[in-house]
Amino acid sequence: MAFGRARASFPRGMDVSGRRLVVFDFDGTLSNTIQGITTTARTVLRNHGLSDADMGDLRRIVGPPFPEAFSMVYGLSETEAAQVTEEYRAIYSTLGPEAFPAIPGTIELADSLRAAGKVLAVASSKRASLLERGMRESGLAPHFDVFLGKLDDGDDTKPKTIGRVMERIGLGPEDAVMVGDRFYDVDAAAEVGMPCAGVHYARTCDVEELWEAGAVAVAETVDDLARVLLG
Numbered sequence: 001m002a003f004g005r006a007r008a009s010f011p012r013g014m015d016v017s018g019r020r021l022v023v024f025d026f027d028g029t030l031s032n033t034i035q036g037i038t039t040t041a042r043t044v045l046r047n048h049g050l051s052d053a054d055m056g057d058l059r060r061i062v063g064p065p066f067p068e069a070f071s072m073v074y075g076l077s078e079t080e081a082a083q084v085t086e087e088y089r090a091i092y093s094t095l096g097p098e099a100f101p102a103i104p105g106t107i108e109l110a111d112s113l114r115a116a117g118k119v120l121a122v123a124s125s126k127r128a129s130l131l132e133r134g135m136r137e138s139g140l141a142p143h144f145d146v147f148l149g150k151l152d153d154g155d156d157t158k159p160k161t162i163g164r165v166m167e168r169i170g171l172g173p174e175d176a177v178m179v180g181d182r183f184y185d186v187d188a189a190a191e192v193g194m195p196c197a198g199v200h201y202a203r204t205c206d207v208e209e210l211w212e213a214g215a216v217a218v219a220e221t222v223d224d225l226a227r228v229l230l231g
Contacts, residue, residue, distance in 0.1 A: 007187075008173075010195040014216040016177040017231030022113060023165055023194075025180035026124040026131060026147075027062055028204040030106050031138045036092065036099035037062055044087045050074065062204050063182035065125040065150060065158070085153070093130075097137040103202065105222035109229075110143035116230055119169055122147035123161045125184070145169065158188040166192070179225065181205065183213035190214060197228050 027033045038058035045055055054074070061069040067085035070076045076084060092099070110120055122144055124131045131149035135141040146168050150156045166172060178189035178196040181204045189196035198210030198218040210218050219225035 007190045008193045008195075009190065009214055010216050012211070012216060014195055015231065016195055016197060016216060017229060019175055019177045019194075020117065021119045021121065021166070021169055021171045021176035022229055023121045023123050023162055023176055023178045023189075024144075025178075025182075025185045026122050026126060026134060026149075028181035028202040029179055029185075029199055030103060030122065030140055031100050031134055032103050032202055033100055033134070034059060034062055034202060034204060036095050040088055040092045040095070043091060044084050045070075045074070047087070048076075048080065048084060059204050063125070063184040065153070067153060082153075100134040100138040102138040102140050103222065107139060107143055109222055109226050110140070112226060113229060114143070118229070119171065120144045120146075121165045121169060123158065123165050123178075123188075124149045125158050125161075126150070158184065159191040162188060162192050162194075177229070179229070181210075183209050186210065186213035186215050197225065199225055 024030050041058055041061055042055060060073045064072055067081035070081040070084050071078060113120055122135065126149045128149035128151060131147060135147050146165055148161050148164055150161055166176065173193035176194045178185055178194055179199060180186065180196055181199050181202055186196040186198065195216045198215035200207045200210065200218050200220050201222060207218055217228045219228055
C-alpha cells in the first residue's frame, strides 16, 4: 500500500463521519494509562539522577515511542534512554489490570461505531505484546477488529503501524480516520494520508497542541467524539 509521499493536511471541521475505518491510539485515547506510565517513569528517572523539577510534566513522555521519548523530552543519550526504558519496562510489566482502565464510555462508543458499520482498529507506539495485554485487561479487545503495536525499538514507527492496520483491514487512507490524544497521532495520520480527530478528555496535553498539529476536530468528551465519528 503506497502512502506517505507527502504530509497531507486537512481542514479544521472536516466531516469524517463517512469514513469506514476508525484507527484509535491507545494511551490517553481508549485507556487512561497516564498514572501508571508517569509514576513508573518518575521512579526510574529519579534513579538516574533527575529531580522532580528536572522531570517537570511527565505527561510529555506519553505519545512518543520508547526509548526515543526519554531522549526527546529529557535529552538522554541513546544508551541511557535504552537503559531507562529497560528499567521502566521491568517495573511496568509487574503492574496489574488497574494500569489499563478503559476510559468510561469508550467501550460503548466502540459498540455504537461497529453497529453503524465501522471497522475499528488500534495503532499504538506500545510494544505489540503490551498493547495486547492492555486491550485484554481493559476489556476493550472484544470490541475491536484489529489492534497492532510496534514490533521493535528500531525503525518501526507509528505510521508504519497504521500502514499495517490498513493492509490488514484492506482499506486505504481515503476511507480512514485516526483518533488520538497527542500531536504525534496527528502527524502520523497525516504522514499516511488520513485526517485525525483529537481527543482531550484524558488531558495528556494542552488542547492547542492538537489544533496546531492539524487535527480536524478536538473532542472534550467521549460523547463529543461519537458526534465527530458518526455525524
